[in-house]
Amino acid sequence: MTAAGSAATGESVKYDAIIVGAGQAGPPLAGRLTAAGQTVAVIERKLVGGTCVNSGCIPTKTLVASAHTAHTARRGAEYGVSTGAVSVDMAKVKARKDGIVLGDRSGVESWIEGMPGCTLIRGHARFEDPHTIRVGDDLLSADRIFLNVGGRAVAPDLPGLADIDYLTNVGMLELDTVPEHLVIVGGSYIGLEFAQMYRRFGARVTVLERGPRLTPREDEDVSAAIEDILTAEGIDVVTGADGLRFSRRDNSSAGFEVVARDGAQPIAGSHLLVAVGRRPNTDDLDLERAGVEVDARGYIVVDDQLRTTAEHIWAMGDCNGKGAFTHTSYNDFEIVAANLLDDDPRRVSDRVPTYALYIDPPLGRAGLTVAQVRASGRRALVGKRPMTRVGRAVEKGETQGFMQIVVDADTEEILGAAILGVGGDEVIHSILDVMSAKLPYTAISRTMHIHPTVSELVPTMLQEMTPLS
Numbered sequence: 001m002t003a004a005g006s007a008a009t010g011e012s013v014k015y016d017a018i019i020v021g022a023g024q025a026g027p028p029l030a031g032r033l034t035a036a037g038q039t040v041a042v043i044e045r046k047l048v049g050g051t052c053v054n055s056g057c058i059p060t061k062t063l064v065a066s067a068h069t070a071h072t073a074r075r076g077a078e079y080g081v082s083t084g085a086v087s088v089d090m091a092k093v094k095a096r097k098d099g100i101v102l103g104d105r106s107g108v109e110s111w112i113e114g115m116p117g118c119t120l121i122r123g124h125a126r127f128e129d130p131h132t133i134r135v136g137d138d139l140l141s142a143d144r145i146f147l148n149v150g151g152r153a154v155a156p157d158l159p160g161l162a163d164i165d166y167l168t169n170v171g172m173l174e175l176d177t178v179p180e181h182l183v184i185v186g187g188s189y190i191g192l193e194f195a196q197m198y199r200r201f202g203a204r205v206t207v208l209e210r211g212p213r214l215t216p217r218e219d220e221d222v223s224a225a226i227e228d229i230l231t232a233e234g235i236d237v238v239t240g241a242d243g244l245r246f247s248r249r250d251n252s253s254a255g256f257e258v259v260a261r262d263g264a265q266p267i268a269g270s271h272l273l274v275a276v277g278r279r280p281n282t283d284d285l286d287l288e289r290a291g292v293e294v295d296a297r298g299y300i301v302v303d304d305q306l307r308t309t310a311e312h313i314w315a316m317g318d319c320n321g322k323g324a325f326t327h328t329s330y331n332d333f334e335i336v337a338a339n340l341l342d343d344d345p346r347r348v349s350d351r352v353p354t355y356a357l358y359i360d361p362p363l364g365r366a367g368l369t370v371a372q373v374r375a376s377g378r379r380a381l382v383g384k385r386p387m388t389r390v391g392r393a394v395e396k397g398e399t400q401g402f403m404q405i406v407v408d409a410d411t412e413e414i415l416g417a418a419i420l421g422v423g424g425d426e427v428i429h430s431i432l433d434v435m436s437a438k439l440p441y442t443a444i445s446r447t448m449h450i451h452p453t454v455s456e457l458v459p460t461m462l463q464e465m466t467p468l469s
């Protein structure tokens with residue numbers, strides 16, 4: 001079924017449901033709706049799979065794996081292994097990444113195309129009226145509409161930036177040579193992952209962060225440990241870079257100079273990555289024609305079950321401002337499907353916030369920071385253990401970072417945790433599961449864990465907690 005020719009007659013092609021955006025929530029929702037016998041149109045203007053598959057999680061974690069391999073090879077002698085000189089063939093690194101991305105994207109495409117009753121339509125969707133969507137000359141209508149339009153990198157208005165070439169996460173993933181000097185504006189999750197991987201590929205790397213420390217949303221000791229990990233590998237970190245000014249480099253056809261703040265020495269770079277945040281793709285949907293409201297930052301306003309201000313329209317994923325991760329987008333799909341198809345009133349407020357930062361070693365996070373717990377004024381217990389006192393980390397020769405956990409002293413529920421260390425992205429899940437089940441911390445501290453693992457020290461850390469001052 002196609003919508004071709006509908007505009008000529010002025011009539012729309014009718015579906016039971018329209019999904020705008022084939023990101024992390026749209027395709028699985030199409031799967032559930034079509035399995036329930038509904039006709040569904042999925043509209044995608046660019047690449048099926050959206051950010052995660054094409055320019056986010058999957059390509060970056062593929063590159064992180066190549067960077068980790070280069071790093072480990074360089075450290076071979078520490079383990080008694082001779083490797084000779086280590087070189088990085090960036091074209092091959094990129095080809096490996098492209099192959100994995102293509103495989104993933106093709107998999108999602110074939111999945112959508114194989115769903116009975118589902119039509120994949122290529123093009124930019126915008127509202128014509130509350131039940132009608134226009135894609136080029138074609139009109140489509142449906143009783144229910146689901147928005148999964150994601151977001152894109154913010155282009156900040158910084159002096160001189162418009163006069164020089166710069167990259168976002170999308171352009172960075174197309175590089176097939178190692179930059180001479182990569183300068184990164186933004187010392188948060190996306191910027192730091194690129195910083196470490198390109199340093200390991202052989203680039204000189206400088207990170208410019210406006211705030212007083214990297215990853216300002218984390219606890220101060222977490223930020224400090226992250227900075228230590230990066231500077232130990234030779235990455236230059238400039239914090240308090242609050243007066244950025246860019247200019248083309250004199251006597252050079254390529255490259256630029258940046259001044260971090262008034263009076264600072266200019267820094268010359270060959271490549272510039274701007275990673276200062278993301279904004280939702282909601283400004284080109286004509287949402288006002290559908291009665292769908294957005295907040296001051298452009299995020300679609302939704303209730304706890306992801307219904308927008310129009311009763312028949314839902315918004316899932318990065319565009320609703322309730323999360324900025326693949327797992328939050330997928331969880332949004334599960335919430336919408338549960339409510340509409342399973343008579344199960346799942347809600348966004350049921351979930352425990354969780355995410356990882358994929359520097360090496362990674363940071364796994366769940367729930368509140370220690371600073372947030374302190375600010376809440378509640379009585380709490382805190383446990384902390386450096387990775388130098390985790391046997392498995394010592395055996396692996398990866399002792400950077402620490403584990404930290406904070407527990408409500410009255411209810412005994414775990415309020416938050418940060419595992420910055422080898423395996424931290426996996427270890428955090430045993431804590432997350434107990435938090436989600438609302439069990440007391442003793443559910444972990446009394447459980448026998450496997451030796452030798454990083455996870456075996458989580459019960460010990462919980463047994464050794466002290467009052468939070």
Ligand SMILES: Cc1cc2nc3c(=O)[nH]c(=O)nc-3n(C[C@H](O)[C@H](O)[C@H](O)COP(=O)(O)OP(=O)(O)OC[C@H]3O[C@@H](n4cnc5c(N)ncnc54)[C@H](O)[C@@H]3O)c2cc1C
Binds near residue numbers: 026055169284
């Ligand atoms: C560099 C980077 C690394 C990341 N790493 C991680 C990570 O390790 N773990 C993690 O959980 N998250 C990570 N993220 C975040 C993650 O990629 C996003 O949170 C996730 O992809 C959001 O999914 P989504 O379903 O909301 O939207 P998207 O995946 O962005 O999909 C939205 C889709 O809608 C389409 N679209 C938009 N407007 C229209 C329109 N008008 N008409 C038709 N189609 C439209 C877009 O083309 C896109 O394909 C990373 C992001 C970046 C940038």
